[in-house]
Amino acid sequence: MKIQKDQILGCNKSEIENHKENFDFLSHKLNKQGHDVNSILTMLADFQVAIPSWALGAGGTRFGRFSFFGEPSSLEQKIEDIGVLHSLTQTAGGVSLHIPWDIPSDYNAIKEQANILNIKFDAVNSNTFQDQKNAKETYKYGSLSNTSKAVREQAIQHNLEVIKIGDKLGSKALTVWLADGSCFPGQNNFQTAFQNTQDSLIDIYKGLPDDWKMLVEYKPYEPNFYSTVIQDWGASLMLANGCGDKAYTLVDLGHHLPNSNIEQIVSILQLKGKLGGFHFNDSKYGDDDLTVGSIKPYALFLIFNELVYGMANNPQNPDLAWMIDASHNVKDPLEDLIQSLEAIQEAYAKALLVNQDELKAAQLNNDVVKCQEIIQGAYRTDVRPLLENARLNSGGAISPLNTYRTLDIRGQLIKERGKNTVATGL
Numbered sequence: 323m324k325i326q327k328d329q330i331l332g333c334n335k336s337e338i339e340n341h342k343e344n345f346d347f348l349s350h351k352l353n354k355q356g357h358d359v360n361s362i363l364t365m366l367a368d369f370q371v372a373i374p375s376w377a378l379g380a381g382g383t384r385f386g387r388f389s390f391f392g393e394p395s396s397l398e399q400k401i402e403d404i405g406v407l408h409s410l411t412q413t414a415g416g417v418s419l420h421i422p423w424d425i426p427s428d429y430n431a432i433k434e435q436a437n438i439l440n441i442k443f444d445a446v447n448s449n450t451f452q453d454q455k456n457a458k459e460t461y462k463y464g465s466l467s468n469t470s471k472a473v474r475e476q477a478i479q480h481n482l483e484v485i486k487i488g489d490k491l492g493s494k495a496l497t498v499w500l501a502d503g504s505c506f507p508g509q510n511n512f513q514t515a516f517q518n519t520q521d522s523l524i525d526i527y528k529g530l531p532d533d534w535k536m537l538v539e540y541k542p543y544e545p546n547f548y549s550t551v552i553q554d555w556g557a558s559l560m561l562a563n564g565c566g567d568k569a570y571t572l573v574d575l576g577h578h579l580p581n582s583n584i585e586q587i588v589s590i591l592q593l594k595g596k597l598g599g600f601h602f603n604d605s606k607y608g609d610d611d612l613t614v615g616s617i618k619p620y621a622l623f624l625i626f627n628e629l630v631y632g633m634a635n636n637p638q639n640p641d642l643a644w645m646i647d648a649s650h651n652v653k654d655p656l657e658d659l660i661q662s663l664e665a666i667q668e669a670y671a672k673a674l675l676v677n678q679d680e681l682k683a684a685q686l687n688n689d690v691v692k693c694q695e696i697i698q699g700a701y702r703t704d705v706r707p708l709l710e711n712a713r714l715n716s717g718g719a720i721s722p723l724n725t726y727r728t729l730d731i732r733g734q735l736i737k738e739r740g741k742n743t744v745a746t747g748l
Contacts, residue, residue, distance in 0.1 A: 323402050323735055325409040327717060333725040334714065341720050345707040352675070359708070362674050366712035371602070371666055372416030372444035372645040373659060375424040378403045379745020381611070381649025390654050392735030395743040397424045397432060403656060403735075405439035410725055411663045412718035416444040418645045419491070421484045422454055423746045429490045444495070445537060445599065445643050446488035450477040451501035451545070464502040466522035467515040467551045474522050481526040489531055495599070495643055496530065497572055498523065499539035503546030503553075515551050520564050527565040537572035537598040537643065538562050542579050544609060555587050559596055570598025570640070574647055575625075576609040577601075585624045592632030592639045599643030602666055611648040613658050615665030622665065623701050626673035634678070654732055660722045664709065671705040 349359045378400045379393040394400040400417075407414040417436065426432040436443065450465035458476065463469070465477035485496055502519065504510040527536055540558040541550055552558055555571055562569035571591055578584055591597035604612040604622070615622050632639060644666075650658045677696060684692035710720045719725035726732075 323406060323731070323738060325406055325729065325731070329729055330409065330717070330719050330725060333728050334720050337720045337724070338714075341707065341710050341714070345711050348704070348707045356677075357675060362671065362708060363712045363715065365674060366667060366671055366708060367412065367716050369667065369670055370413055370415035370442075370644065371663060372418040372442075372643070373404045373407060373414050374418045374420065374447075374645060374647055375400050376420050376746070377646065377649055377659065378655055380655060381651050386651070388651060389741070389744065390732065391741040391743075392732055392737075392739045393655075393743045393745040395739065395745065397426055398435060399739070400424065400745070401432065401435050401439065401441065404441055406726075406731060407656060407659055407663070407722075408439060408441060410719045410722035411660060412713050412716035413663050413667060414659070415440060416442045416645075418444045418447060418497075419488070419493075420447040420449060421480075421487055422449060425487060426491070433491060443488065443491040443493045444645060445497045445535075446484050446491075446493045446495070447497045447499070448481045448484045450480060451499070461501075464500075464510075464515070464551070466498075466500055467502040467510075467519040469514070469518075474518060478522050478525045482529045485526075485529055485531070485534070489534075494533060495535040495537055496526070497537045497539060497599075498526070499541070499572075499574075500550075500552055501545050503543075503550035504548050505546050506548055510549065512549065516557070519551050520561055523561055523565050523569070527569060530568055534568060535598055535640070535643075536562070536565060536569040538565075538569060539572040539574055539577070539601070541574065541577040541609065555591065559591070559594070562596055562598075570596050572599045572601065572643075573597070574601035574603070574609075575614075575622075576603045576605045576611055576647075580607070584621065585628045588625060589628040589632060592628070592636040595636065595638035595640075597632070597639055597642065599645060601645050601647035602662065603646065603648040611650070613648065613650070613653070613665070614646065614662035615669065616661070619665065619669070620701060622669040623672050624697075626669040627676055627697065627700075630670070630673040630676070631678060656731065657723060657726060660726060664722070667709050667712075668705055671708050672700050672703060675700040675703055675705070 352359050380389045394403050404417050453460050459473045468474050538558045538561050540552045542553050558571040602614045604617045606617050646662050681696045
């Protein structure tokens with residue numbers, strides 16, 4: 323499955339006049355406000371988000387899974403689907419693999435396929451929250467934190483193997499997320515579990531190539547409901563610091579208790595040079611893994627406002643890994659990912675409109691009202707014509723979702739793959 327350029331051009335023709343009118347109006351307005359529209363367009367075009375290999379099939383919960391048919395049944399087909407997304411949006415330029423769900427059978431062929439589609443291999447993700455086929459030890463009571471040295475060693479070796487797989491593909495980062503924790507008081511010794519995790523991560527860290535990063539993810543609960551070993555950004559930061567300069571905290575937007583001030587978290591991590599990357603999603607009650615920006619778009623914008631400031635003012639923090647981490651039960655996965663990519667770009671574009679000099683002056687003068695007006699003025703701006711123009715200049719679709727539906731991509735995938743394929747992963 324591959325979208326041809328002339329197909330996108332054909333769909334763009336019906337929308338180009340309306341787009342040009344909207345873009346000319348917005349760019350004139352922004353130029354009068356002192357914004358460099360061309361610079362913003364360049365930054366939007368350069369901003370690439372990695373698609374998780376596990377999100378291209380129908381998602382599910384422990385209660386059920388409902389297919390949308392035409393799912394990718396191999397890594398090659400998943401790369402094809404990301405190629406479709408990238409053709410339409412021009413911002414899905416990476417793939418984040420989950421091991422062992424998506425181990426390449428032919429590394430050279432996979433790399434060649436991705437290169438043709440202009441897709442890079444982003445962070446690779448290890449899996450010690452499930453028992454794998456033929457595994458000698460079980461992770462029922464934890465992995466890197468387990469009281470059993472044999473279990474810990476198995477989990478360590480898995481992570482080292484994931485690094486080797488990623489290195490063959492050109493990845494530069496390992497993401498470690500642990501389900502380790504306890505469901506009942508007294509089940510674990512908190513200090514022992516934390517120290518075991520630190521020691522295990524140090525052993526994994528020793529296997530990182532010189533130009534790699536380790537991204538330590540955190541989550542307050544689930545699948546354990548009394549305690550989680552890496553429950554918040556502070557625990558992640560301590561573990562990263564305990565490993566070394568190449569270890570960083572990874573922030574998943576769904577991995578916070580309700581009303582957590584995530585924008586403050588990312589700001590402090592950037593200040594300390596320890597923010598490694600993002601998993602984008604959204605949630606209402608818990609880790610719902612919903613479409614990015616579908617529930618709390620203003621919160622997403624506020625996070626990006628801090629990120630934009632940090633990227634400009636915190637050279638001590640490395641370039642960030644941008645990834646989506648979501649699974650869905652009631653949407654076409656590709657349509658959902660298109661919506662997520664749009665929401666991410668929209669929040670980023672609005673944050674680029676915040677006049678940081680004016681905001682700093684208002685903050686120094688304790689002008690709270692002015693601060694709010696500056697922030698909300700940027701947020702209320704309809705930046706969609708900027709996103710459309712950035713895609714248009716890069717050869718993408720003015721409206722990726724409309725083009726996806728007009729070309730009946732899901733229908734074509736069903737014709738090619740049938741209705742009985744099931745994607746690996748969630």
